[in-house]
Amino acid sequence: xxxxxxxxAADAVLAxxxxxxxxxxxxxxxxxxxxLTIECPDGSKVIVNKQAVNREIWVAARSGGFHxxxxxGAWRDxxxxxxxxxxxxxILASQAGERVEFG
Numbered sequence: 001x002x003x004x005x006x007x008x009a010a011d012a013v014l015a016x017x018x019x020x021x022x023x024x025x026x027x028x029x030x031x032x033x034x035x036l037t038i039e040c041p042d043g044s045k046v047i048v049n050k051q052a053v054n055r056e057i058w059v060a061a062r063s064g065g066f067h068x069x070x071x072x073g074a075w076r077d078x079x080x081x082x083x084x085x086x087x088x089x090x091i092l093a094s095q096a097g098e099r100v101e102f103g
Contacts, residue, residue, distance in 0.1 A: 001055055001070060010050040010057055017048055020102045027098055040096035061091045
């Protein structure tokens, strides 16, 4: 994946996450300069951002930091192999108490 393909793919992922979180009852999501900030009801935040140099999407949450790389049609955690949207749904359920569907 070259840099322009990465940016297109990562921007689509961020937009999908923002739309799902914005539709959720108690979450506030905002993208600025390739950084998506999701604010939870208790004021804590989950940050999702692009790391173009590594061709990864990074997630920072109360439960830790996670790196996802495109692999075989999905974004997979570089350590566990977990899929990004499934993992993010679990992170938000735990941290925000909100179940988010990324469809």
